[in-house]
Amino acid sequence: MSRQAQLLPGTLDLLILKAVSLGPLHGYGVLLRIGQISERALLIEQGALYPALFRLVRQGLLKANWGTSENNRRAKFYELTTLGRKRLREETEGWNRLVTAITSALAAEPEEI
Amino acid sequence: MRFLAWFRSVAAKFFHRSQIERDMEEELRSHTQHRADDLERSGLDRAEAERRARIEFGGHGRFKEECREALGGNFIEILMRDVRFSVRVLRKSPGFTIVAVLTLALAIGANAVVFGILNALILRPLNVPQAESLYGIDRASAWGSYQSYPDYLDLRDHNRGFDGLAAYTIAAAGLDAGDNPSRLWLYEVSGNYFDVLRIQPYLGRFFHGADEHGPNSAPYIVLTYAYWHTRFQDDRGVVGRAVRLNKYPFTILGVAPPDFHGTLLFFSPEFFVPMVNQEQVEGWNGLNARGNRWIGQVMGHLKPGVTPAEAAADLNSIGSWLEKSYPKDDAHMTFSLAPPSLGGGYFGRPVRAFVTGLMVLAGLILLAACANLGSLFAARAADRSREVALRLALGASRSRILRTLLTEAMLISLMGGAVGLWGSVLLLRGLSVWQPVPRFPIHVPVSPDTNVYGVALVLALVSGILFGIVPVRQVLKANPYQIVKAGPTGRVGRRIRVRELLLVVQIAICGVLVTSSMVAVRGLVRSLNSNFGFEPRNAMLVDTSLRMAGYSGDRVPAMQRRMLDATEAIPGVTSVGLVDNPPLVEGWKPSMVFTDTTTDLRPANAAAEAVWYSISPEYFHAAGTALLSGRTVTWHDDKDAVRVAVINPEFARKLFGSVTNAMGRYYKMRDGTRIQVVGTVEQGKYTTNLAEGLQPAMFLPILQSPSTETWLVVRSNGDPQQLAAAIRSKLRDLDRGLPVFTETWNKGMDGALLASRVATVSLGVMGVIGAMLSITGIFGMAAYSVSRRLRELGIRIALGAQRKEVLQAALGRAFKLLALGSAAGLVLGVLASRVLASIVYQATPSDPLVLAGVVLAMLALGLLATWIPAQRALSIDPLMLLREE
Numbered sequence A: 001m002s003r004q005a006q007l008l009p010g011t012l013d014l015l016i017l018k019a020v021s022l023g024p025l026h027g028y029g030v031l032l033r034i035g036q037i038s039e040r041a042l043l044i045e046q047g048a049l050y051p052a053l054f055r056l057v058r059q060g061l062l063k064a065n066w067g068t069s070e071n072n073r074r075a076k077f078y079e080l081t082t083l084g085r086k087r088l089r090e091e092t093e094g095w096n097r098l099v100t101a102i103t104s105a106l107a108a109e110p111e112e113i
Numbered sequence B: 001m002r003f004l005a006w007f008r009s010v011a012a013k014f015f016h017r018s019q020i021e022r023d024m025e026e027e028l029r030s031h032t033q034h035r036a037d038d039l040e041r042s043g044l045d046r047a048e049a050e051r052r053a054r055i056e057f058g059g060h061g062r063f064k065e066e067c068r069e070a071l072g073g074n075f076i077e078i079l080m081r082d083v084r085f086s087v088r089v090l091r092k093s094p095g096f097t098i099v100a101v102l103t104l105a106l107a108i109g110a111n112a113v114v115f116g117i118l119n120a121l122i123l124r125p126l127n128v129p130q131a132e133s134l135y136g137i138d139r140a141s142a143w144g145s146y147q148s149y150p151d152y153l154d155l156r157d158h159n160r161g162f163d164g165l166a167a168y169t170i171a172a173a174g175l176d177a178g179d180n181p182s183r184l185w186l187y188e189v190s191g192n193y194f195d196v197l198r199i200q201p202y203l204g205r206f207f208h209g210a211d212e213h214g215p216n217s218a219p220y221i222v223l224t225y226a227y228w229h230t231r232f233q234d235d236r237g238v239v240g241r242a243v244r245l246n247k248y249p250f251t252i253l254g255v256a257p258p259d260f261h262g263t264l265l266f267f268s269p270e271f272f273v274p275m276v277n278q279e280q281v282e283g284w285n286g287l288n289a290r291g292n293r294w295i296g297q298v299m300g301h302l303k304p305g306v307t308p309a310e311a312a313a314d315l316n317s318i319g320s321w322l323e324k325s326y327p328k329d330d331a332h333m334t335f336s337l338a339p340p341s342l343g344g345g346y347f348g349r350p351v352r353a354f355v356t357g358l359m360v361l362a363g364l365i366l367l368a369a370c371a372n373l374g375s376l377f378a379a380r381a382a383d384r385s386r387e388v389a390l391r392l393a394l395g396a397s398r399s400r401i402l403r404t405l406l407t408e409a410m411l412i413s414l415m416g417g418a419v420g421l422w423g424s425v426l427l428l429r430g431l432s433v434w435q436p437v438p439r440f441p442i443h444v445p446v447s448p449d450t451n452v453y454g455v456a457l458v459l460a461l462v463s464g465i466l467f468g469i470v471p472v473r474q475v476l477k478a479n480p481y482q483i484v485k486a487g488p489t490g491r492v493g494r495r496i497r498v499r500e501l502l503l504v505v506q507i508a509i510c511g512v513l514v515t516s517s518m519v520a521v522r523g524l525v526r527s528l529n530s531n532f533g534f535e536p537r538n539a540m541l542v543d544t545s546l547r548m549a550g551y552s553g554d555r556v557p558a559m560q561r562r563m564l565d566a567t568e569a570i571p572g573v574t575s576v577g578l579v580d581n582p583p584l585v586e587g588w589k590p591s592m593v594f595t596d597t598t599t600d601l602r603p604a605n606a607a608a609e610a611v612w613y614s615i616s617p618e619y620f621h622a623a624g625t626a627l628l629s630g631r632t633v634t635w636h637d638d639k640d641a642v643r644v645a646v647i648n649p650e651f652a653r654k655l656f657g658s659v660t661n662a663m664g665r666y667y668k669m670r671d672g673t674r675i676q677v678v679g680t681v682e683q684g685k686y687t688t689n690l691a692e693g694l695q696p697a698m699f700l701p702i703l704q705s706p707s708t709e710t711w712l713v714v715r716s717n718g719d720p721q722q723l724a725a726a727i728r729s730k731l732r733d734l735d736r737g738l739p740v741f742t743e744t745w746n747k748g749m750d751g752a753l754l755a756s757r758v759a760t761v762s763l764g765v766m767g768v769i770g771a772m773l774s775i776t777g778i779f780g781m782a783a784y785s786v787s788r789r790l791r792e793l794g795i796r797i798a799l800g801a802q803r804k805e806v807l808q809a810a811l812g813r814a815f816k817l818l819a820l821g822s823a824a825g826l827v828l829g830v831l832a833s834r835v836l837a838s839i840v841y842q843a844t845p846s847d848p849l850v851l852a853g854v855v856l857a858m859l860a861l862g863l864l865a866t867w868i869p870a871q872r873a874l875s876i877d878p879l880m881l882l883r884e885e
Helices: A011-021 A027-037 A049-058 A082-106 B002-015 B017-041 B046-057 B060-071 B075-092 B094-123 B149-158 B193-197 B225-231 B275-282 B308-325 B344-383 B385-393 B398-433 B450-468 B472-477 B480-486 B498-529 B555-568 B619-623 B649-656 B720-734 B750-788 B790-798 B803-836 B848-874 B878-884
Strands: A062-068 A074-080 B134-139 B166-176 B182-189 B220-223 B242-245 B248-255 B271-274 B297-301 B335-338 B539-545 B573-579 B590-595 B608-615 B627-630 B644-647 B666-669 B674-681 B697-701 B709-716 B740-744
Touching: A011 A027, A011 A049, A011 A062, A011 A074, A011 A082, A027 A049, A027 A074, A027 B017, A049 A062, A049 B017, A049 B060, A074 A082, A074 B017, B017 B046, B017 B060, B046 B060, B075 B094, B075 B398, B094 B344, B094 B398, B094 B450, B094 B750, B134 B308, B149 B166, B149 B297, B149 B308, B166 B193, B166 B275, B182 B193, B182 B275, B193 B297, B220 B225, B271 B275, B308 B335, B344 B385, B344 B398, B344 B450, B344 B498, B344 B750, B385 B398, B398 B450, B398 B472, B498 B750, B498 B803, B498 B848, B539 B720, B555 B573, B555 B709, B555 B720, B573 B619, B590 B649, B608 B619, B608 B649, B619 B709, B649 B674, B649 B697, B674 B697, B709 B720, B720 B740, B750 B790, B750 B803, B750 B848, B790 B803, B790 B878, B803 B848
Parallel strands: B182 B271, B220 B248, B608 B697, B644 B674
Antiparallel strands: A062 A074, B134 B297, B134 B335, B166 B182, B166 B242, B166 B297, B220 B271, B242 B248, B539 B709, B539 B740, B573 B608, B573 B709, B590 B608, B590 B666, B627 B674, B644 B697, B666 B674
């Protein structure tokens, strides 16, 4: 457990968008997909996923439809809207810029100054 | 558009709530099922897998809540939840809730009642078409709105601001519609009265200006709907019927509409008669006397586009012309306009001032109640600081906690408002049907309307916000970790806190209320025991009108002698006197008097305006008025003898400088008649305004100034009720058609005392409410200060502090605040009572008894309110306390 990292505030939305962009998913599926693509390095409280999903639906980034899951259970499937796809692109770029900046900042050596 | 969309989404969410709720529930369940499927695959049995899945999911309720918040637009839902929560919290402390709701109910109820009265008497216009442009004409001089008939005609015909001017005055007459004659109240009105007011008849027709052709030319009657309904049982055949008014033939023309009760708000007549028939109605003719101001009020609709100021200026120019043309009769002819519903400035001004003052007091009560509840809520919030801290620590947002606190305040204020409004509606309905003085058709039409409900609601909401925000700063500043760790000890600072300031303000307000109510009550007690210049106890008044029975000329004094003799013969009667109008019952007649040397008898030269009475020789004896010097009038003071008068000390002072100077001297009446002073009697009260100063008065022999108005004052040592029956039968033996009305003089004075009684009762109620508020306020403060310092007090006791020291520590500050507030309240109250002195008879705020009473009352209130907290402080068991905390 100790090797798992806490999510930075605001990054959950980005992860959800990314997970769903790879194909329609139900809530539990989103959780599994995030675990899978982050190689189980990120800790997400299961229940905390849903307020985020609802918020994204309300913002028009996701749309939801009831369907049947691979376990043959009724589940609500989420997929990206056009707006969601655009947002994912922007956020990814923003994140990359941030990471580059932070990384280079942290990599700075005394002689470089 | 945005708002509309938002609203639709809110509404949709609200109505599809259960659908969304079911959806959400199913989705979350589907999640745990999927998780359980995975866990089952890893080897757990199904039950264990489901249990584990639920645990892993985390706080189900919390996430659902967050989902709802994420969905947005569930304002109503959150509100409902807050309300449910608040109800639960309030139910947990019923004592607090009941005290708070009752406090507010009292305050809001008092406000609703006073506003209901204000609304009915001042804000609501008369029930006539276009009432907003209807104005009454007031005169700036002493007798308010009264005008003489010739002046009225000049005003009516020469003004340019009004769309016609109508006049009315109140009179009483005997109406005989085929059976027993009864004495009824009526309006004498100008012919154009109904046309100027733009009213249409309910039945038949009205009379008009064109029906008037000089004195006694229009013997017509228009009935009010109420009188037609009760007396004639809605008989439509009444139109055109001939009746007798004071024995003169009159014709009923029609019936006024049901919602028209005349133009004086609280005095409803039974019928209307043209003013030109004044002689037949009142027994004398004032139509040509320019100096005789007997018309109650002149009023009319302003022409479109004319402002009240322009109309008043126009009237004033007529006024100055009148002053120049008739210097003998008209002086001080300056006019102002006012709403006519309260019958002009003489009546209207004090009523308006009093009701407005009452409204201010009621507002103060509400403020005091808010301050009270504010400090109660602050104390409660402090007591609950541990709970609040816990909720904050568990992740509740501050806004959420504030919202629940405000919801609690709102709930309490709405409940208080509802209870208060309910009470006030009952009270107002009661007031509307109340007939304070049986001899006058006085009623107070104050039934509550939507304005009253609206004001009560707004007051409730505003006061809820007012006292709800008091603890806000406290919550915002609270540091949850500190409080959970250390407990709500709080610093005991020297600084005056907002809460303490509130308490001082509140006690000061209550002090004002208590002081003014004490002043008023004391004034009433004095006025009931004061010297009226006659002795109302054991005196019976017999009100007969020879005019209504058709007497005139020489038949009048002869009949009056017979009546006196007949009444005197009744066993148990000690003396009987006759007066044309007893003091303090129905009104008074002023007349200008001049010194003997005055030759130019114009109003400006008058030495005084004296109240006058026509009396029989025995009157002073029967009334219990003491003769100070000289003699009373006799039966020899008749038309052929020298005109004489008995005067009171104020009259003597004004005309002759002193009482001793007055005997045997002469003065002049308006018409130049010289009158010799033959005696003086003690000073008394004469007008129906008990707050009057010293009034000059003169008593003239009935044979020299005859009057058909005949009141017998019967003094006896027997039972007044039995006596009344005997008097009635004796007088009926003399003339069957004589209307006779008997009552004790004390009863007859009800009307004169009504104003000060109403003032006293309302101020007394305000004072009681104020006292109750200060009790709850001080109690809250003291209880809070004891509970906050319980531990400290326990330590003090353990270290051997004496009872006195413990009390000093626990309640010293509360008492200091109480003393500060009371002192401020007392000073303000004394200042405010100067206003009272003009309404309540003999109300002097500098009365030492009142001051002592207020100080004692506040002290008693303080002791009463701190009693329980003090007991609690003294009974602290330090061991228990230190163990528990």
